[in-house]
Amino acid sequence: MTAADPDRWCPRTAPAVLLRHDRARGSHVLLMPERVVVLTGSARHVVELCDGTRTVTRITEELRARFPEAPVDAEVGPFVERMRKEGWIR
């Protein structure tokens, strides 16, 4: 699998994958068959922007504007790529 073009690809969560707020534990999670992925740090904000309308570049820009202190540039790309390999977004 080669990396997707960050200027063209508009990721969205796979149909089987659900982003939910886990009230009992106070975190956000991805729900899928046989698996719960607990999202830590700013991961949730990245997933929320994966709605099929924004390119990866745009997601990064939006998050940079919202969280100027965070290492957005270094983190968003690898995280999106990992989620794609896992099949959570496409």
Add this chain to the structure above:
Amino acid sequence: MTIAPPPPWGLLAELTHACPLHCGYCSNPLELTRRSRELTAEHWVNVFRQAAELGVLQTHLSGGEPLLRKDLEAIVTGAEESGIYTQLVTSGSGLTADRLRSLTGAGLRSVQLSVQHADPAASDRIAGSRAFAAKEIAAALVTDAGLPLGVNAVLHRHNLDAVDGLVELALRWGADRIELANTQFYGWGLLNREALMPGRDQLARAVESVNRWRDQLDGSLEIVWVAPDYFDGVAKPCMGGWGAVSLTVTPDGTALPCPAAATLPGLDPVNIKDHPLRWIWEESKAFNLYRGTDWMPSPCRSCERRDQDFGGCRCQAFALTGDATRTDPACSLSPDHTALTALTHSAPGELTDLVPRRPTTGPRPASHA
């Protein structure tokens, strides 16, 4: 004051014990619940509401055959409205395009389909029913609907040589995942243990196949291998710990820490009709009896693995020694381990020796009391 235990993640909802198949390895109890004693859809909706409040995020809608419940849609809706992710665990019998449409409309998220063998005739022989054709159709319906499909095969002497075929079948059916789970000897599986017990070299070949497929497919099909208990001297962390990760509600509403726990003496499990689910999880005797590590006997008590495997399976300890508080005999450190290993050297069992799972005609469990 005591600190409440961490909340459960999952709920296994056994909606009915009725099933058109007769698999002799079934882990359901020998004493199957009658349909007239099943919880209503209203009860289930209520269970899911309470479960979600408690922290449950996912449910397996299982049985028996859950499609036999005409009100399955209402049950799925209840789970969905509580924010619980649903997975249907089915043999495929009775799944039509219309039924699947109404289930996905109700919020069903994914399907796990059981298969008994890669060869249709052999699969039907093991299931004691002409069930294979329906599975093939069900698989196509599920993938056409865009739902994730898991294929699930319980392994034993009579299908372990078909692991390659099972993986090929999962690929052909467009599955995302295949679970190859060696038989756990509970319920009907325990009754039929001799006939089901695999051979050591047969197992080794199956493990080789699994490794080969994993290399070759490189994650495009997730392959889950559940190792058999009696062979490698390692106790399984049953259910991720007693009352730690998930709970089971049986067709009549009994809440259990694990699906096989109904047979344990002194458990006194209670019914969701009589008590709030939070109280059951946090405070009832059944969920606290083997929670944590305080209850442990030697050698678990002082073992460094006690926080990883929690002393193994209570149901297995009871089934094999008559004492549920003993170290799981599957562990090589257990004083009962040699007796367990001896069971793996029995003469090869025949498929025809299997007692088929049936509601009324099966022999009743021998009491340990």
